[in-house]
Amino acid sequence: MxxxxxxxxxxxxxxxxxxxxxxxxxxxxxxxxxxxxxxxxxxxxxxxxxxxxxETPVALPLLTVLEQQVMTLQLQLMQLEQRSKEAQAAHAPAQNYTELQQQVEQLTERVSWLEQKCATLEEPPTPASDAPDPLLSRLAPLLEDF
Incomplete structure (x- = not known):
């Protein structure tokens, strides 16, 4: 009323x-x-x-069409993301193997470098010349008399 x-x-x-x-x-x-x-x-x-x-009646169907297109694009995006994850999972073992190979090569190089360094340290020092020390020559008879 x-x-x-x-x-x-x-x-x-x-x-x-x-x-x-x-x-x-x-x-x-x-x-x-x-x-x-x-x-x-x-x-x-x-x-x-x-x-x-x-809003005109024409705008509503257009809005519906746009919403459907957005939903379709979202679905396609989700599918692409899923495929990307699957592809990464498939390539991960090969990538890990390559990385492990590189690490083994680096470690091998380091081990050989360390072996070389150890070999140079183990070499006996060159013997001193056999020339007698003049001071020791003079002190030796004194020590024998003592």
Whole structure:
């Protein structure tokens, strides 16, 4: 049931808040540009845009088609991700084998380098020359007498 009292006018009050004052300035600018005949026309147009749906029946099927295409693309993306994971899993053993081979080669090189270094350390020092030390030659008879 509708009320018997007709409502034909409403009052809009703008508070002193920054948001309301910004809105008031926008309203005054729109009225000064003479885009709308009156404040009433401006309010009616704003209310129409906000409250009355403007979607045309043609837009709904287009939206449905777009949604289906998005779902199809998402499905394809998931399939590609799955294939990528499977491909990585298939190549992982071969890649691990190659990495292990490289590590073995590096270790072999290090072992041979260490063996060479150890061999140079184990070589006996070159014997000193057999020339007698003159100081020892003089001290030797003294020690024998003692």
């Amino acid at each position: 509708t009320s018997s009292k007709p409502k034909s006018s409403y009052v809009v009050k703008f508070a002193s808040t920054e948001a309301d004052q910004d809105l008031l300035q926008a309203v005054e600018q729109a009225l000064s540009d003479q885009t709308y005949k009156s404040f009433s026309d401006l309010c009616k147009q704003a209310l129409r845009l906000m409250l009355i749906p403007t």
